Amino acid sequence: MPSLYEFANPVRFERWARPAIPWLVGATTLLLVAGLYYALFNSPADYQQGDSVRIMYVHVPAAWMALFCYSLIAVSSAVGFIWKHPLADVAAKETAPIGAAFTFLALFTGSIWGKPMWGAWWAWDARLTSVLILFFLYLGYMAIWRTFEDKTRAARLAAILAMVGFVNIPIIKFSVDWWNSLHQPASVFRAGGPTIHSSMLPPLFLMAGAYMTFFAAALLQSMRNELMARRLARIDSGEKKTAASLVES
Amino acid sequence: MKKKTRRFYLAAGIFIFAAGAVALTLNALKGSITYFYLPSDLAALEEKPTTAIRLGGLVETGSLAYGETEEDGKPHVAFAVTDGDTRINVAYVGLLPDLFREGQGVIVQGRFTPDGDHLNADTVLAKHDENYMPKEVADALKESGRWQETGGKAGTGSAPQN
Amino acid sequence: MRAVQAIIARDLRLAFRAGGGAPQAVAFFAVIGVLFALAVGPDLSLISKIAAPVIWTGALLATQISLDQIYRADREDGSLDVIIATSDELMVTAAAKAVAHWLSTGLPLIIATPVLAILLNLDRDAYVPLLLSLLIGTPGLSLIGSFAAALAVALPRASLLISIIVSPLYIPILIFGAGAAAAGAAGDPQYGANLSLLGAATLFAAAFAPIASAAALRSNQD
Numbered sequence: 102m103p104s105l106y107e108f109a110n111p112v113r114f115e116r117w118a119r120p121a122i123p124w125l126v127g128a129t130t131l132l133l134v135a136g137l138y139y140a141l142f143n144s145p146a147d148y149q150q151g152d153s154v155r156i157m158y159v160h161v162p163a164a165w166m167a168l169f170c171y172s173l174i175a176v177s178s179a180v181g182f183i184w185k186h187p188l189a190d191v192a193a194k195e196t197a198p199i200g201a202a203f204t205f206l207a208l209f210t211g212s213i214w215g216k217p218m219w220g221a222w223w224a225w226d227a228r229l230t231s232v233l234i235l236f237f238l239y240l241g242y243m244a245i246w247r248t249f250e251d252k253t254r255a256a257r258l259a260a261i262l263a264m265v266g267f268v269n270i271p272i273i274k275f276s277v278d279w280w281n282s283l284h285q286p287a288s289v290f291r292a293g294g295p296t297i298h299s300s301m302l303p304p305l306f307l308m309a310g311a312y313m314t315f316f317a318a319a320l321l322q323s324m325r326n327e328l329m330a331r332r333l334a335r336i337d338s339g340e341k342k343t344a345a346s347l348v349e350s
Numbered sequence: 351m352k353k354k355t356r357r358f359y360l361a362a363g364i365f366i367f368a369a370g371a372v373a374l375t376l377n378a379l380k381g382s383i384t385y386f387y388l389p390s391d392l393a394a395l396e397e398k399p400t401t402a403i404r405l406g407g408l409v410e411t412g413s414l415a416y417g418e419t420e421e422d423g424k425p426h427v428a429f430a431v432t433d434g435d436t437r438i439n440v441a442y443v444g445l446l447p448d449l450f451r452e453g454q455g456v457i458v459q460g461r462f463t464p465d466g467d468h469l470n471a472d473t474v475l476a477k478h479d480e481n482y483m484p485k486e487v488a489d490a491l492k493e494s495g496r497w498q499e500t501g502g503k504a505g506t507g508s509a510p511q512n
Numbered sequence: 513m514r515a516v517q518a519i520i521a522r523d524l525r526l527a528f529r530a531g532g533g534a535p536q537a538v539a540f541f542a543v544i545g546v547l548f549a550l551a552v553g554p555d556l557s558l559i560s561k562i563a564a565p566v567i568w569t570g571a572l573l574a575t576q577i578s579l580d581q582i583y584r585a586d587r588e589d590g591s592l593d594v595i596i597a598t599s600d601e602l603m604v605t606a607a608a609k610a611v612a613h614w615l616s617t618g619l620p621l622i623i624a625t626p627v628l629a630i631l632l633n634l635d636r637d638a639y640v641p642l643l644l645s646l647l648i649g650t651p652g653l654s655l656i657g658s659f660a661a662a663l664a665v666a667l668p669r670a671s672l673l674i675s676i677i678v679s680p681l682y683i684p685i686l687i688f689g690a691g692a693a694a695a696g697a698a699g700d701p702q703y704g705a706n707l708s709l710l711g712a713a714t715l716f717a718a719a720f721a722p723i724a725s726a727a728a729l730r731s732n733q734d
Contacts, residue, residue, distance in 0.1 A: 145484030149449060154482060219475045220447030226385050230683070237680035244676045248667065257731035258663050262677060265659070265724050268716075269680075282385050283457055288480040298483035353600075360601060367719035371712040378708035401561075401698060 111328055114188060118321045125318035129311055136307030144304050153217050154301070160210040161289075162309040163203050164232070166316060168270055170200025171235060174242065175267040178260035188324075190256035193263060194246050195323040199316055201239035208232060219283060227276035228284035231269060238266040252331070386457045389436040398466040405438060405469060406457045406477070407431040414452050431458065431469075439468035449476035515599070516608040523612035526585050533581035534616040537574040538624050544570035545628040556633050563632035564642050564693040570628070571621045571646060572686055575653045576678060578617045580670045582609055582661040583729075592665070596729055606725035607718075610651075610658040618650035641696020641703065645710060649689040652714035655721040656681045662728035685713050 140158035147154035174193045181189035211229070212222045223229065242259055249255035277286045289295045295302065386406035392398065410430040417426030424444050429452075430437045440458050450456065455478070460471035483491075527534040548566045552559050586592035599605040625643060634642070660678040664670035692706035 145486070147482050148485040148488035149454075149478060150482075151448070153448065157482070217448045218478060219449070221473065221475050224475065230687070234680045234683050237676075237683075241677040241680060244673055245663065248664075248673050254666070254731060258728060261724055261727050261731065262663060265720070266680070279379055280385055283475055283477055285478055286480045288482060291480075296480045296482070298487055300484060300487075301482050356601060360603070364719045364723070367715045371715035371719065374708040374712035374715065378705040378712065399698060399700075 111188060115325065115328070118325055122318050122321050125314050125321070129314040129318060132307055132311035132314060136304055136311050139304035139307055145298075145300050147301075150218060153214065156210055156214040157301075158304045158308045160207060160214055161305060162312045163207040163210060165309060166312050167200060167204040167207050167232065167235060168273060170196050170203060170316070171239070171263075172267070172270055174200065174263045175270075178263040181256055182260040182264070190252075190260070191324050191327050192320065193260065194256070195320055195327055197239055197243050197246070199319050199323075201236065201243065203312070203316075204232065204236045204239060208236065224283045226282035226284055227280040228273065228282050231273040231276050234269055235273060238262075238269060242266070388433045389431055389438045390433055392438060393436045398462040400461070402459060402461045402472075403469075404457055404459050405431055405440070406455070407433045407438075409450070409452050409454050409456055410437055411452045413437075431456065440471050440474075441468055442471040442474050444474070446474055447476040449478055450474065455479065516604060519595070519605060519608045520612040520615070523582075523609065524616055527581070527612070527616035532616075533578045534620055537578040537617045538620045540577060541570045541574035541621050541624060542628060544573060545632055549632055560633040560635055563629060563634040564638055564697065565690045566632060567625055567628060567634075567642060568646070568649075568686060568690040568693060571618075571625075571650060572653060572682055574621055575617055575650065575657055576675055576682070577671065578613070579657040579661045579674050579678065580664070582613050582658050583665045587665060592729075593733070596733060602726035602729060603722040606658065606662065606729065607655075607722040610655045610721065610725075613658055614651050614654035618646075618654050621650065622646050635697055637699075638693065638697035642693040644696070645689045645692040645707065648692075648707060648710050648714060649685050652685050652710075652717045653682060655714070655717035656685075659721045659725045659728065662725040662732070665729065666732045685710065688713060 136158065140155050144155070144158075146152050174196050177189040177193035177196070180186055181193060208229075215224070216222050242262055245259040245262060246255050249258065274287075276282065277284050288297045289302075289305070297305065386404035389405065389407050392403075392405065408431065410432040413428075413430035415428045417428065419425045420443065427442045427444075427446060428439065429442075430439050432438075440460070442458070442460075454476055457475040457477055458469065458471040459473040459475075460469050462469055526532055545566060548562070548570075549559055552562070583592060586595060595605060596602060622643060625646060626639065629639060629642065657674075657678055660674045660681070661670070663677060664673045667673060688706050688710040692703060692710055694700075695703040695706050
């Protein structure tokens, strides 16, 4: 039984990540096809919202992923910061663009859902504002990685920002309970069970599963790319040093 | 100062600041920052605010009335927003969102007429609650008498525990 | 304690000497207000309505542009390494830097506010809530800002990165600050709640920004 730490070793990572990716892509395809079939054809219209409720199946899982990805960044950052584990830093770094994309998707689909239902593309209520802040936090996090050339330093600084920004996650989650907002309260992850009728849950969870497997596949692939790029950079700088020493001697 | 004492003072200082922050937050949540006013909140004020405000509540059943339609196709609408205790009349020119209907939670933005008689809305937003179900289920629930008018909680922030 | 006083005194001297950051921030603040007034034109009632939000936004932006000066002089003359190496508690030093920044930027902005408020035709009832909200909120801006400055301390041109990092962290302070100013002027019962949340944000920053700053400064050492 290999320990978790061994999974995190870069060489071993490559050994299990590469074969895992095709399976994840396959699972994503299956879940997405099934999820969209259920979402568009095999689930009832809402008693109030009619067919517009189907936007929920794209919007809600995207919002879950937005929060999940940021939490993952914060946890990996803490692991990378405290135990100086290189793979944790790479995982945090590569999660950020995917999480930002999910956040954007949630904001975008929320907007096109809000227009017909609420009557507005956007409202400055607590939930919408705090998710927008989350999006900016993702951008700030990515900006640090892009700005600093020294990867070790970038990792530590980005990790600090990720941990500071984690304050926002509970604020997003509970914003609809603390403030009486335009956005409706939680329907699935709430005390007392879901308030979504059981016939509407399959497409929701299928889509959430599809997003999750897509995220895993995209993360593993981009982590592999990043590890490869770092190895190349090391080889490259090593060759330059050798060449320089040859010229000197 | 010895390192140990110094650390103690530091930890104490951080704790005091953090505790103060938590206390202030709880204090603020007790007063509840609101995105919108309820009709009763406005009734409690001595005079109606002159600035633009947001008013939240339910569209009173039987209050919705359509007036003439303007040249650009925008209808004149009048309805009342209620929270069960107080009602406030609203006038609006424009298209209403799909979810707008009597008994539905809404948030309207606008300002009061100078005499405080009614609110001239420039935006009407429909609020929906956390319940999603097919129409047949909603009908069945209503028939069996197990229907709970959840829209009625639009004003209380829909937080069931409060 | 003496080290803290020395850091604050040194930063204040640097900020107020010729070419220092403090007068620049106040000038920038005034320019924003004047430009807004000119852009709105002769509609006095509209200007007076947006005066408090404009002043809050101006104070935020003026603070933001002065952030990269917090550690700049220390980095340029090499004293930053000495400060980091000799500080008993780096987070106390970081807190002192934030205090110095507030004394040299936040406080002058608050002092300049009544003048700008006259130019923007602010209602008489709105002065006290606006000044009170600035007094509670701007220390939070300095604390959070000094954390962003510490993150970017190694960069030669740090302002852009600092702005990107600090903007999302500043949004709550702007919302509650401007909200308190507006609610206080209108006699709205939410005044207290907004002020409480503003104070909570500042206290929260006071508790954790120095820790984060110290971690960032250490991480930035070569």
